[in-house]
Amino acid sequence: MSTAAQTDTAHAAGTNYLNATKGLKSWIFTLDHKRIGIMYLISILLFFLVGGLLALGVRAHLFSPEGATGMSNDTYNQAFTLHGAIMTFLFIVPSIPASIGNFFLPLMLGAKDVAFPKLNLASYHLYFLGALFFIATIVFTGLDTGWTFYAPFSTDRAMNGVILATSGAFILGFSSILTGVNFIVTIHKLRAPGLTWRRLPLFVWSLYATSIIYVLATPVVGITLLLLIIERAFGVGIFDPALGGDPVLFQHFFWFYSHPVVYVMILPAFGVISELVTIHSRKHIFGYNAIAVSSIAIAFIGFLVWGHHMFVSGQSGLSAAVFSFLTFLVAVPTAIKVFSWVATMYKGSIVYNTPMLYTFSFLFLFSIGGLTGLFLGALATDVHLHDTYFVVAHFHYVMMGSVFIGFLGAIHHWWPKMTGRMYNETLGRIACGLVFVGFNVTFFTQFVLGTQGMPRRYATYHEVGDIEPQLLEMFTLLHQISTIGSFIMAAGLFLILFYLLASVFKGDKAPDNPWGGLSLEWATASPPIEHNFEGQPVVRRGPYEFPEIDPMIK
Amino acid sequence: MINTLLANANGATFWLPVQASTFAEVHDPLFYFIYWVCVVSFVVVVGVMAYFGVKYKRKQEGERTSGNRGNFALEVGWIAVPSVFLLIIFWWGFQGFVMYQTPPANTLNVRVTADTWSWSFRYPDGTVSSELIVPVDQPVRLTMTSESGSAQGAVIHSLFIPAFRLKRDVLPDRYTVLWFEATREGTYTLFCTEYCGTGHSEMNVPVHVVPSDEFAERLAALDSAPDGMTTAEWGQQLFAQQGCTACHSVDGSRLIGPTMQGLYGSTREFTDGSTRVADENYLRESILEPSALINVGYQNVMPSYAGRLTDGRLDAIIAYIESLAD
Amino acid sequence: MSTAHAHGGHHHPFHAHHFETLPQQEASARMGMWLFLGQELLFFSAVFVAFFVFQYMYPEGFLEAHRTLSIPLGTLNTLVLLTSSLTMALAVRNAQLGDNKGVVKQLGFTIALATVFMIVKYFEYSGKIEKGQLPGQWYTYEGLPEGASIFFTMYFVMTGLHGLHIVIGIGVLAWILIRATKNQFSAEYYAPVENVGLYWHLVDLIWIFLFPFLYLIE
Amino acid sequence: MSADSNHNQGHGEHHVMPLSTYFAVFGALLVLTGITVLVSFLKLGLLVAVVIASIKAALVVGYFMHLKYDDRFYSVILLSSLFAIFCFFLFVFLDFTSRGMVVPEEETNFLRNERAMIERLEQEEAAAAAAAEEEEEEEAEEDTGG
Known part of the structure; x- marks a missing residue:
């Protein structure tokens, strides 16, 4: 009963959570957090595929100013809307917490399951139901509002998919809330003996911060979308100025959720990077307390900055100034994290495997992503850059x-534990390189597009109203790159x-602890047994006190 | 490649387009200040990362690593130093924002109306234009609102002129104000940047910055065909500029509204059961009051252009539609 | 499943296998409920924000429109709901003492009071519908300043959402009432009663704020 | 399991409050309801109503919901929610009430009354036109004078 890897003796009967029970029903109605995590992972990646194909369609269309694919403006508008809506609501909000988090949170805590397994299953079912609404939107009607559903366009003019899609997002919101409640209670109540708050892996801290936002921010978008549905269905005039309502109020409501939710997306990725950078450089994390506390700080300050999405919407100058100031405030804890990760590598023993390559990519890309936020947080420059491709690139x-690269890093890092198989390391590195290069080519050009004035959500950019020829030339070239x-x-x-996929069928069998990790998920078999651990594990030290660490070297 | 871009760019740089307003002169230094802060920070962070990555690459399994767990002074330092820069950027941005929001006295007041999907600009003397014409070195105040001439409600638009670095949302049933002082003659582009539906990407028009002494002339000239252009040719140009092409094709294909090819002289059927030959009067009425008679098979979505086209322009557009008769 | 992991202690039929002890499970359930209540508060906060924003925009319309609401009916409903809160609290107390009969009795009172609340609401709503004091485009009542239609929008949205919570509440109250008749609760296992109680008190809390804001403030 | 999960979390199962407490709280709630209704006729406004409602809410939360005797973390949850709600109110109202404070021009922004806006603009335009005419007249005078 200790964290030491005693469990690598093959599990007596050779059973694990994957083969303990059989049949589709044993998956759909499972209460095992690991299976639910796997189901989330598959669904999430499936929707990433759909959203990604839509994105490729959008990009292909923009290859020429008149639209290279020949789709109509309406089709294009639906494509980018569904790309945004699917990627936001179905992919990135649940991404790391619901899949990796669900799988590993109880394992890292040394618990048998999350606190409320039935609720956990219910949130997956709600996720699936919400996703069905989005699919119904694609199949039966159309949705052309952009993922932000801004009123009064969405209440008045947009295609009929609005009610379906917002109902879907409403249901997905409840899925998020239930996950958040579940995680917080699990972290409070189900930690193994000896696993004190200051011994929690930082990934757990980041899930804790994420859950706070899930619980406190999601209900507001729930009610906002509900009001939007009521407004669209019955014309009650809350957001429609023609009936005395206020469209700016919608924007306040929407961003009260949708800005904190950005931190829902990024915080788990921060947690993943904290794990990856320590294990793969065999170092204790630099500034554990600062990283843990800054996650919680970001979760709370995140509630104070939503107005920076509305600098040119006509909100008052005073509140714009306050929001701008608070926005810069949130940059501080974020910077602390980045510096701490870099400092963690100092005098480490860094191995260049696929998860570590994703960590390097993350630090590179997140630095750009975070720093370009400064342009958008400053009032005067935001006036120029708002709603241009600069924002899209940012x-x-x-x-x-950052989030998706962190997600990929997490998948590669924990793949052996989840599936019991090793993937092809060479292909892993090549793919990481391709994604990194492709990503920068795609999006760095968009910074320039934005500063040059290319507005976002444009189906075409040919010279209907005489775009200046030099701008047009530039836009074309950059869009093509x-x-x-x-x-x-x-x-x-x-x-x-x-x-x-190949590794699942043909991969080498993974050892229980391929990276030499110390957190509890590595103290059980790969893949884990049905109830996670043989007996109750006990924790005697922190998750980053690697045997290689020599306290004499400063 | 970048050099070609720069050479073509007429005063523009790689990062920013032509600088043509007083606000652009305030904006650009701040932009470059943030830019260099970012470049330096990025180089430091990624440089240190790369250095550690190379220097501390694993040479053998199980090699000893540092027991360092943190450094209070260092952590305080990297909170304090960025904070100073963040404060500077905030304050600088705020200063610029106040300027952007505060028009001086003695502005030229232009009223802007955005509809789906066209702009109209009304000058103090009552002239209405679909393109923005402003004198150089003269503060101009735009008082903007969004209207809907059609049965569907008005939506939010946003007026954006990259050369002036200016942007502001245009809301229905509200008035927002934007001001600028153009400093450089030329023709620039005005974009709509708040997504507004089908014709969003075609809702852009030129901005002409003209010498002050030519301004009155240019306004007057709005009402007749430019030199070297027939009325129908001018009509064709206006047809595109007014956003008509978003809904009406000229090649027989079906868009949101009926095609203009062969329209003139044809007999139209309406949803109220009546029919009428499309003559000049019909065209005029259906532009000014589109919801009066709806063609069978189409929706009542066209905005009214009453008050947005001068008589001369209306005639030119009608002349163009006539020229498309079979 | 749970029998395979017996830890030597007592084994309650509702004790889930992944909790070490029943009290730990009870405390977890309660913490989950409190978190759920936290999100409920945020859920309602948005309509309150909207209400005050519109009140700020249309002070006269809101003042005149709110005078058309019936203070006696509102007060009656407040009293009904406060009393139901008391009976709910007593039901939880009975559960703590392991008195399932007492739980059934107090829950019966609570459900009855909730039904009274909805009946009063029905009369209020039908009066409004008759007069055309309706939201947005349905508003046909005359003689009130601009913004009155938005007041009625907010009135129906806020009381409607609250009413929806009451109806859901009646459902879950009935569910634990049935469980109590089967003697499923005891001094060591009563979390369902307690959590439904917390939910019911929250519904009461929302009304404590709705009532003065909608009916009373001049 | 975890050190702090079993024992030291003031679990309410052994804390059964006496019936008198419930009735006392209920009585207080009734009295406060009476006061808030009466006070509304005095037109004392929002603040008094909010204070009374908050006291009522505190009584319900503290006693009926046992928060007073329960795990302190539940209070933290409640306070976090209230913090988020507070931010929500604060910043939305900051926007709606401060238009025109930093930038006087903003008074026209979001002006809801179209007629007032048009009148204001027309006045300005008329004034500008008058000024222009005066200038022309002056110029004309100068011309004749010359």
Whole structure:
């Protein structure tokens, strides 16, 4: 009964959570957090595929000013809307917490399951139901509001998919809330003996911060979307100025959720990077307390900055100034984390495997994503850059370049534990390189597009109203580079899909602890047994006190 | 490649387009200040990361690593130093924002109306234009609102002129104000940057910054065909500029509204059961009051252009539609 | 499953296998409920924000419109709901003492009072619908300043959401009432009663704020 | 399991409050309801109503919901929610009430009354036109004078 790897003796009967019971029903109605995590992972990646294909369509269309694919403006508008809505609501909000988090939170805590297994299953079912609404939107009607559903466009003019899609997002919100409640209670109540708060892996801290936001921010978007549905269905006039309502109020409501939710996306990725950078450089994390506390700080300050999405919407100058100031405040804890990760590598023993390559990519891309936020947080420059491709590039650097890269890093890091198989390391490195290069080619060009004035959500950019010829030339060239980059990235992602699937069937058997990790998930078999641990594990030291660490070297 | 871009760019740089307003002169230094802060920070962070990555690459399994767990002074330092820069950037940005929001006295007042999907600009003398014409070195105040001439409600638009570094949302049933002082003659582009539906990407028009002494002339000239252009040719240009092409094709294909090819002289059927031959009067009425008679098979979505087209322009557009008759 | 992991202690039929002890499980359930209540508060906060924003925009319309609400009916409903809160609290107390009969009795009172609340609400709503004091485009009542229609929008949205919670509440109250008739609760296992109680008190809390804001403030 | 999960979390199962407490709280709630209704006729406004409602809420939360005797973390949850709600109110109202404070021009922004806006603009335009005419007249005078 200790964290020491006693469990690598093959489990007596050779059973694990994957083969303990059989049949589709044993998966759909399972209460095992690991299976629920796997189901989330598959669904999430499936929707990433759908959203990604839509993105490729969008990029292909923008290859020429008139639209290279010949789709109509309406089709294009639906494509980018569904890309955004699917990626936000179905992919990135649940991404790391619901899949990796669900799988590893109880393992890291040394618990048998999350606190409320039935609730956990219910939140997966709600997720699936919400996803069905989005699919119904695609199949039966259309949705052309952009993922932000801004009123009064969404209440008045947009296609009929609005009610379906917002109902879907409403249901997904409840899925998030239930996950958040479940995680917080699990972390409070189900920690193994000896696992004190200051011995929690930082990934757990980040899930804790994420859950706070899930619980406190999601209900507001729930009610906002509910009001939008009521407004659209019955014309009650809450957001529609024609009936005396206020569209800016919608924006306040929407961003009260949708800004904190950005931290829901990024915080788990921060947690993942904290794990990866320590294990793969065999170092104790630099500034454990600072990183843990800054996660919680970000969760709370995140509630104070939503107005920076509305600098040009006509909110008052005073509140714009306050929001701008608070926005810079949130940059501080974020910077602390980045510096701490870099400092962690100091005098380490850094191995260049696939998870570590993703860590390097993350630090590179997140630095760009975070720093370009300064342009958008400053009032005067935001006036120029708001709603241009600069914003598109910025949030893709943060959400895709950071969250998704963190997600990929997490998948590669924990893949042996989840599946009991090793993937092909060479292909892993090649794919990481392709994604990294493709990503930068795609999105760095978009910074320039944005500063030059290319507005976002444009189906075409040919000269209807006489765009200045030099601008048009520049836009065309940059869009073409960006489109090429997106296809390079897609190639890398398909390669990952290929070798991960291949590893499930043909991969080498994974050892219980391939990276020499100390947190509890490495103290059980790969893949874990049905109830996680043989007996109750007991924790005697922190998760980053690696045997290689020599306290004499400063 | 970048050099070609720069050479073509007419005063523009790699990062920013032409600088053509007083606000751009305030904006650009701040932009470059943040830019260099970012470049330096990025180089430091990623440089140190790369250095550690190379220097401390694992040479053998189980090699000893540092027991360092943190350094209070260092942590305080990297909170304090960025904070100073963040404060500077905040304050600088705020200063610029106040300027952006505070028009001086003696502005030229232009009223802007955005509809789906066209702009109209009304000058103090009552002239209405679909393109923005402003004198150089003269503060101009835009008082903007969004309207809907059609049965569907008005939506939010946003007026954006990259050369002036200016942007502000345009809301229905509200008035927002934007001001600028153009400093450089030329023709720039005005974009709509708040997503507004089908024609969003075609809702852009030129901004002409003209010498002050030519301004009155240019306004007057709005009402007749430019030199070297027939009325129908001018009509064609206006047809595109007014955003008509978003809904009406000229090649027979079906868009949101009926095609203009062969329209003139044809007999139209309406949803109220009546029919009428499309003559000049019909065209005029259906532009000014589109919801009066709806063609069978189409929706009542066209905005009214009453008050947004001068008579001369209306005639030109009608002349163009006539020229598309079979 | 749970029998395979017996730890030597007592084994309650509702004790889930992944909790070490029943009290730990009870405390977890309660913490989960409190978190759920936290999100409920945020859920309602948005309509309150909207209400005050519109009140700020249309002070006169809101003042005149709110005078058309019936203070006696509102007060009656407040009293009904406060009393139901008391009976709910007593039901939880009975559960703590392991008195399932007492639980059934107090829950019966609570459900009855909740039904009274909804009946009063029905009369209020039908009066409004008759007069055309309705939200947005349905508003046909005359003689009130601009913004009155938004007041009625907010009135129906806020009381409607609250009413929806009451109806859901009646459902879960009935569910634990049935469980209590089967003697499923005891001094060591009564978390369902307690959590439903917490939910019910929250519904009461929301009304404590709705009532003065909608009916009373001049 | 975890050190702090079993024993030292003031679990309410052994804390059964006497019936008198419930009735006392209920009585207080009734009295406060009466006061808030009466006070509304005095038109004392929002603040008094909010204070009374908050006291009532505190009584319900503290006694009926046992928060007073329960795990302190539940209070933390409640306070976190209230913090988020407070931020929500604060910043939305900051926007709606401060238009025109930093930038006087903002008074026109979001002006809801179209007629007032048009009148204001027309006045300005008329004034500008008058000024222009005066200038022209002056110029004309100068011309004749010359």
